[in-house]
Amino acid sequence: MSAIADWLGPAMFAGALLLLSLGYPVAFSLGGVAVLFALIGISLGVFEPVFLTAMPTRIFGIMNNFTLLAIPYFIFMGSMLESSGIAENLLETMGQVFGRIRGGLAIAVVVVGALLAATTGVVAATVVTMGLISLPTMLRYGYNKELSVGVIAASGTLGQIIPPSIVLVVLADQLGVSVGDLFIGSLIPGLLMAGAFILHVVVIAIVRPDLVPALPPELLAVQGKRLLLKVGQVMVPPLVLILLVLGSIFFGVATPTEAGALGALGALVLAWANGQLSVKSLREICDRTLRTTSMVMFILLGSTAFSLVFRGLRGDRFINEALVNLPGGQVGFLIVSMTTIFILGFFIDFFEIAFIVVPLFAPIAEQLFGFDRLVWYGVIIGANMQTSFLSPPFGFALFYLRGVAPPEITTGHIYRGIVPFILLQLVVLVLIIAVPQLVEMLL
Amino acid sequence: MRIVNKLLQLSRWIDAVSEWVGRVAYWLVLAMLGIGCWNVVGRYIGQLLGRSFSSNSLIEAQWYLFSFIFLLGAAYTLKHNDHVRVDMFYARWSNKRKALANLVGTVWFLLPFCVLVIMFSWKVILASWQSWEMSPDPGGLPRYPIKSMIIVSFVSLIAQGVSEGIKAIALLTDHLPPPAEPHRAEIGSANESDLGGQP
Numbered sequence: 001m002s003a004i005a006d007w008l009g010p011a012m013f014a015g016a017l018l019l020l021s022l023g024y025p026v027a028f029s030l031g032g033v034a035v036l037f038a039l040i041g042i043s044l045g046v047f048e049p050v051f052l053t054a055m056p057t058r059i060f061g062i063m064n065n066f067t068l069l070a071i072p073y074f075i076f077m078g079s080m081l082e083s084s085g086i087a088e089n090l091l092e093t094m095g096q097v098f099g100r101i102r103g104g105l106a107i108a109v110v111v112v113g114a115l116l117a118a119t120t121g122v123v124a125a126t127v128v129t130m131g132l133i134s135l136p137t138m139l140r141y142g143y144n145k146e147l148s149v150g151v152i153a154a155s156g157t158l159g160q161i162i163p164p165s166i167v168l169v170v171l172a173d174q175l176g177v178s179v180g181d182l183f184i185g186s187l188i189p190g191l192l193m194a195g196a197f198i199l200h201v202v203v204i205a206i207v208r209p210d211l212v213p214a215l216p217p218e219l220l221a222v223q224g225k226r227l228l229l230k231v232g233q234v235m236v237p238p239l240v241l242i243l244l245v246l247g248s249i250f251f252g253v254a255t256p257t258e259a260g261a262l263g264a265l266g267a268l269v270l271a272w273a274n275g276q277l278s279v280k281s282l283r284e285i286c287d288r289t290l291r292t293t294s295m296v297m298f299i300l301l302g303s304t305a306f307s308l309v310f311r312g313l314r315g316d317r318f319i320n321e322a323l324v325n326l327p328g329g330q331v332g333f334l335i336v337s338m339t340t341i342f343i344l345g346f347f348i349d350f351f352e353i354a355f356i357v358v359p360l361f362a363p364i365a366e367q368l369f370g371f372d373r374l375v376w377y378g379v380i381i382g383a384n385m386q387t388s389f390l391s392p393p394f395g396f397a398l399f400y401l402r403g404v405a406p407p408e409i410t411t412g413h414i415y416r417g418i419v420p421f422i423l424l425q426l427v428v429l430v431l432i433i434a435v436p437q438l439v440e441m442l443l
Numbered sequence: 444m445r446i447v448n449k450l451l452q453l454s455r456w457i458d459a460v461s462e463w464v465g466r467v468a469y470w471l472v473l474a475m476l477g478i479g480c481w482n483v484v485g486r487y488i489g490q491l492l493g494r495s496f497s498s499n500s501l502i503e504a505q506w507y508l509f510s511f512i513f514l515l516g517a518a519y520t521l522k523h524n525d526h527v528r529v530d531m532f533y534a535r536w537s538n539k540r541k542a543l544a545n546l547v548g549t550v551w552f553l554l555p556f557c558v559l560v561i562m563f564s565w566k567v568i569l570a571s572w573q574s575w576e577m578s579p580d581p582g583g584l585p586r587y588p589i590k591s592m593i594i595v596s597f598v599s600l601i602a603q604g605v606s607e608g609i610k611a612i613a614l615l616t617d618h619l620p621p622p623a624e625p626h627r628a629e630i631g632s633a634n635e636s637d638l639g640g641q642p
Binding site for chain 1: 465520531536556559
């Protein structure tokens with residue numbers, strides 16, 4: 001009897017993963033699994049329905065959670081910038097600037113990827129845009145196929161970790177740390193990743209110049225002062241917006257939610273100034289904001305039901321005991337928690353991991369490393385998941401790129417091309433783990 | 444079969460209501476944006492001028508709107524198939540198999556979950572109405588309407604679930620042509636079998 005009771009929690013976790021693969025929307029699958037296991041628990045006499053009476057209080061707590069309010073603002077800001085053509089302009093201009101040197105186009109992709117990450121943070125959109133605009137140019141002028149797709153997929157996922165990102169907002173909420181701290185903490189690691197990508201391209205340009213040729217001069221139509229002016233025109237608006245949003249958070253002028261509201265307004269003004277604002281586009285962006293917000297929030301509601309039942313079945317205690325008693329203490333826990341998140345990242349989306357798995361790990365991380373290290377732990381999770389999303393065979397970024405890549409790019413090119421970038425990210429990840437000051441020096 | 448056609452009629456009704464609610468709700472995003480900005484700017488201008496332009500009711504209005512958006516948008520999002528799926532296998536299935544998965548998911552996951560939430564929430568919400576519950580902060584908003592939105596949201600999800608279930612049955616019994624419109628949730632999935640098939 002008690003043996004069944006002990007294993008019901010872990011069985012629920014495994015059952016959820018299995019049932020999610022049915023492909024029904026995650027939010028409701030999680031809720032359904034909660035009902036199913038609550039009924040099994042009640043019939044076996046090991047679950048008290050009273051645990052579920054916390055449900056309305058939890059839902060209400062989610063509704064008036066000031067941190068989560070930032071989500072629609074950042075989604076709005078990202079969609080608005082995306083639809084105002086900022087990515088296209090940046091890519092074309094940066095291509096003109098960097099195209100004259102070997103490896104320049106690839107560097108332009110990394111720089112634009114980092115800039116877009118700091119403004120829109122929408123991974124799918126970034127990868128798709130760069131795949132549509134930069135990839136054909138790179139291929140036409142003799143760039144190595146593997147390198148081209150690798151650099152695009154990798155740079156596109158920078159939005160996960162470079163602030164402000166919805167991923168970090170959700171992660172901060174689940175870890176119980178301040179969003180601002182997590183934003184500040186992930187800035188240097190995010191830039192380190194972008195820097196590592198650029199370094200990689202530079203090294204290739206020196207060692208194997210044939211893989212990354214410079215653009216032919218006749219293609220670089222815009223020269224001198226006019227180019228400088230164009231760079232200013234496309235760079236200044238997003239930079240101002242980044243400074244507005246991140247600056248006001250970093251200097252404590254506004255909370256992340258307030259900064260998100262102002263950033264969304266800023267994006268609206270930019271689109272208007274570019275002549276890209278119409279009732280139709282505004283309506284589409286509001287529509288998309290509503291759908292994405294609803295999707296994220298309902299995964300949270302489903303996870304809430306899931307974790308209430310999971311706790312009622314004492315699954316959290318089971319996991320806690322297993323993790324605290326791991327051999328190797330801190331290192332053992334880091335290895336197990338990071339491997340778990342990395343592998344889960346192949347199969348399920350970020351939000352499921354954040355809402356179900358992170359709450360299981362967070363208390364133990366706090367116990368082992370202390371509350372002050374939770375921001376660092378959060379940044380590692382973010383960096384880890386970014387790597388996970390790039391990893392074959394199920395990395396999300398790879399799917400998005402595959403969808404828009406020209407036919408001469410095979411799946412094999414994408415898989416081979418992404419490997420060096422995964423290794424680079426792992427190096428940066430290990431570096432952050434080994435040197436927590438990289439995260440904490442700006443705090 | 445006449446019964447399926449009757450059911451499809453019901454499904455169209457539900458779809459129309461969800462669509463209408465969603466279209467009204469997405470404009471609330473702009474209202475939320477406006478109030479959010481007003482609250483920040485008002486706070487700073489207020490500090491400069493020594494008077495308050497924001498208030499508890501405006502601060503609460505911000506998260507009231509947020510709740511309206513995601514609670515009212517849920518059924519609309521379900522209708523448009525924008526609730527994210529783990530589509531490793533799903534994306535490769537035929538339309539009929541997808542319809543079967545949706546039918547099973549609706550009956551076993553969505554409907555029980557909604558019933559569960561309503562079952563455990565209605566008493567708390569009724570109590571809120573009975574006491575005309577107000578915000579604990581001075582000048583705050585009444586709580587009973589926003590708490591009721593939980594019920595509204597999950598009832599609308601049940602209705603939309605019924606509609607999706609009917610459409611799945613109609614597709615399985617050849618009363619409906621397979622869906623033509625691809626959606627964002629499946630970007631790139633056209634090539635997915637290619638991706639998974641190679642080493």
